[in-house]
Amino acid sequence: MALDRRKLIAGTAASTAALLTAKQNGGAAANPPASNYMFCAFVKSIQKLSYRQLAETVADLGFDGIEATVREGGQVLPERVQDDLPKLVEALRTHNLEIGLMASSVHHLNQPETEKVLRTASQLGIKRYRMKYFRYDLDLPVIPQINQIRAQITDLVALHRELGLQGIYQNHAGANLFGCAIWDLHQVVKDFAVKDLAIAFDIRHATVEGGLAWPLHFNLARPHLGSVFLKDFAWEKQISKWRIKNVPFGSGQVDAAFGRQLRQSGFKGPVSIHVEYLPEESLAANVAALKRDLATARNWLTT
Secondary structure, eight states, X not given: OHHHHHHHHHXXXXXXXXXXXXXXXXXXOOOOOSSSEXXXXXXXXXXXXXXXXXXXXXXXXXXXXEEEEESTTSSBOGGGHHHHHHHHHHHHHTTTOEEXXXXXXXXXXXXXXHHHHHHHHHHTTOOEXXXXXXXXXXXXXXXXXXXXXXXXXXXXXXXXXXHTXXXXXXXXXXXXXXXXXXXXXXXXXXXXOTTTEEEEEXXXXXXXXXXXXXXXXXXXXXXXXXXXXXXXXXXXXXXXEEEEEEEOTTSXXXXXXXXXXXXXXXXXXXXXXXXXXXXXXXXXHHHHHHHHHHHHHHHHXXX
């Protein structure tokens, strides 16, 4: 059954084959980033643009590439990945941009679209993808659930090795999300080579959950880094409760010392800029926010 499915998936769209041929002939490779980092725009806030408009906008802003949304509700839908992802890649390559990583709905190997999405990405030269997060059931013991998550990830990693893909799992913030504590995520990723499974270290979420302990958490994650996500927040008093408010990068609780620690770590890879503080604002406002946050990120990481 698995073999039949793989035969079916192997027959990708003609546009995928054309792009792959161009890549092999050396004509479609994007220019490498000038610094150690590939600065990527997470396109969630601007994904209503056409592929051509998106590529033009991201290039004009000065990014090296994007974190694409290839997932349910994303710019590329999983069921259309063979038709649409090659078009996005082609539009980006026209502007010497690439998909540094893609945010996906991939959760386990038995999802209907998992193999098709990952195989298509690999054939197009995409090297990394972000996995969908796992949730704990807090009415049950945590450790057995971590073991179950490890088993699911182990099956995925076998496919990563076959395709030459790096799966990346993001630490998050919340009461019941695997990876919020960092140590639980480390318990799984330590069992795999970083080229197969890595951490997307989100300094915003690490600061929310760890407070002053974020340097400890970064130290734990550092040998397993596959990507870094930059965004910020502030604590806001609301009547008798405190709530988290997303704010422009560099204007909230995230410590600028993170930039120094990242530089000293020797990490070379995609740094994704996430704008999540203007969900109801215009497209123009979100584009301006990406530009502003990229400037702050470059200042933190390259000076």
